[in-house]
Amino acid sequence: MSIFVRIWFGFSLVLLIGSFFILSSLQQQIKPNIRQVVEDTLADNANIIATLVADDIVNGMVQTPEFDQKMQVTLSRELNAKIWDMQKNEIHQSLYITDQRGRVIYDSTGQYTGQDFSRWNDIYLTLKGQYGVRSTRTDPTDENSSTMYVAAPVIYQHHLIGVVSLGKKGQSVQAYIEAAQRQMLIKASIVVIFSLLLCGFVAWWLKRSIEKVRQYALALAATRKKQPYFYSARELNDLVQAIASMRRQLEDRAYVEHYVHTLTHELKSPLTAIHASAELLEDTLPIDDQQYFARQIQQQTHRLQDLVERLLLLAKLEKSDEAFELQHVDLVTLIQNLLAQRKGIIQQRQLEVQTCFTGSCLMQAEPFWLGQALANLLDNAISFTPAGKTIIVRLEQSAQHLVLQVINQGPAIPDYALSHIFERYYSLPRPDTGLKNTGLGLTLVKEVLDKHRASIEINNWADGVAVSIYFTA
Numbered sequence: 001m002s003i004f005v006r007i008w009f010g011f012s013l014v015l016l017i018g019s020f021f022i023l024s025s026l027q028q029q030i031k032p033n034i035r036q037v038v039e040d041t042l043a044d045n046a047n048i049i050a051t052l053v054a055d056d057i058v059n060g061m062v063q064t065p066e067f068d069q070k071m072q073v074t075l076s077r078e079l080n081a082k083i084w085d086m087q088k089n090e091i092h093q094s095l096y097i098t099d100q101r102g103r104v105i106y107d108s109t110g111q112y113t114g115q116d117f118s119r120w121n122d123i124y125l126t127l128k129g130q131y132g133v134r135s136t137r138t139d140p141t142d143e144n145s146s147t148m149y150v151a152a153p154v155i156y157q158h159h160l161i162g163v164v165s166l167g168k169k170g171q172s173v174q175a176y177i178e179a180a181q182r183q184m185l186i187k188a189s190i191v192v193i194f195s196l197l198l199c200g201f202v203a204w205w206l207k208r209s210i211e212k213v214r215q216y217a218l219a220l221a222a223t224r225k226k227q228p229y230f231y232s233a234r235e236l237n238d239l240v241q242a243i244a245s246m247r248r249q250l251e252d253r254a255y256v257e258h259y260v261h262t263l264t265h266e267l268k269s270p271l272t273a274i275h276a277s278a279e280l281l282e283d284t285l286p287i288d289d290q291q292y293f294a295r296q297i298q299q300q301t302h303r304l305q306d307l308v309e310r311l312l313l314l315a316k317l318e319k320s321d322e323a324f325e326l327q328h329v330d331l332v333t334l335i336q337n338l339l340a341q342r343k344g345i346i347q348q349r350q351l352e353v354q355t356c357f358t359g360s361c362l363m364q365a366e367p368f369w370l371g372q373a374l375a376n377l378l379d380n381a382i383s384f385t386p387a388g389k390t391i392i393v394r395l396e397q398s399a400q401h402l403v404l405q406v407i408n409q410g411p412a413i414p415d416y417a418l419s420h421i422f423e424r425y426y427s428l429p430r431p432d433t434g435l436k437n438t439g440l441g442l443t444l445v446k447e448v449l450d451k452h453r454a455s456i457e458i459n460n461w462a463d464g465v466a467v468s469i470y471f472t473a
């Protein structure tokens with residue numbers, strides 16, 4: 001079972017159980033609440049009627065046909081009332097009146113006249129000066145057959161002369177109870193369905209967030225993936241941070257081991273040459289041989305220094321997880337400064353440099369690292385261009401890209417080397433000396449351009465090699 005189903009099922013189960021108990025409790029409260037309202041209304045009406053019939057009781061008019069007719073007309077009056085969504089067409093109340101001993105002297109139904117009701121709670125309590133009310137079922141097995149009676153004392157000149165009791169059948173308010181229960185059930189169902197959908201969304205969000213963390217953890221093995229951030233899940237952010245920290249610790253160890261092995265391998269050859277040359281210089285040698293071996297030591301020392309410097313630069317670049325802080329850089333000015341720094345070596349090698357750009361060319365870049373990358377490209381072009389040949393540096397701008405090309409006249413790159421040209425420590429011999437460089441220059445260039453979201457291509461040209469860099473415009 002997926003974590004989405006588990007979370008959604010757990011949320012839904014808690015929601016449904018809670019909703020069931022709350023709805024059941026509210027449904028059970030509807031009936032007594034409506035009955036309380038009915039009782040309150042009956043109490044008001046009973047006291048009003050008790051005041052109105054006091055004179056009739058004293059004058060003995062209650063037991064006359066005229067009084068009965070008047071009450072029957074009143075209780076059978078037709079109504080045309082729409083109470084909320086319920087239509088009410090008649091009065092659903094009954095009335096009986098007792099004397100001060102509890103004997104019924106008037107009954108609107110004509111069933112109980114002359115009977116002793118002094119033991120019924122509504123009459124009994126009222127005669128004792130208390131609030132009298134009772135509910136009586138006509139069918140003991142049917143809850144809806146009950147009739148509620150609320151009594152009020154009839155007071156004449158500060159003396160209790162009788163009791164008026166109003167009755168209302170429970171069946172008359174059952175429609176209101178059922179309507180209220182039905183409306184509550186419909187609204188509760190809508191709320192529950194919406195809550196289940198919301199639970200599903202929360203479960204999906206949690207699953208998606210956990211999946212992001214999983215993908216981030218898997219992607220760390222091969223690439224430097226940007227850490228996901230969750231705005232409302234501090235624990236997930238802590239987990240991502242812990243994974244990143246663990247990755248850095250493991251990577252640092254592997255990184256150090258890798259660099260120790262590679263550096264040891266790369267240092268072995270020049271150290272061996274230096275050691276051999278130094279041993280030979282200890283013997284008595286002709287001046288020409290001494291100068292040759294001294295130059296060997298100087299060349300290998302320079303190679304070691306260049307290797308260490310470039311390794312440090314590459315390590316600093318690769319270990320930086322943060323994006324470059326881009327600034328406005330004039331690419332034309334940057335290239336001109338780099339060419340000016342190499343003016344001596346260019347003249348020494350009798351090279352011609354042609355630039356094809358005018359004015360300025362502003363772009364977003366990190367000046368130091370972009371300068372390092374372009375410096376490596378220019379150094380490569382100078383190294384691989386024979387004396388008397390030409391290097392072309394040009395800029396072309398379109399709506400989508402800014403293209404920088406460095407083209408040198410010289411030997412073409414062998415086909416077998418084109419696919420390895422950006423690999424670490426891979427280098428081709430220089431045409432004038434036959435020596436290889438560190439093999440780290442183009443690796444550094446590729447890393448820098450990747451962080452600038454730029455791409456690079458190296459292809460053989462008509463009579464040389466063309467390096468093309470595509471910056472996003």
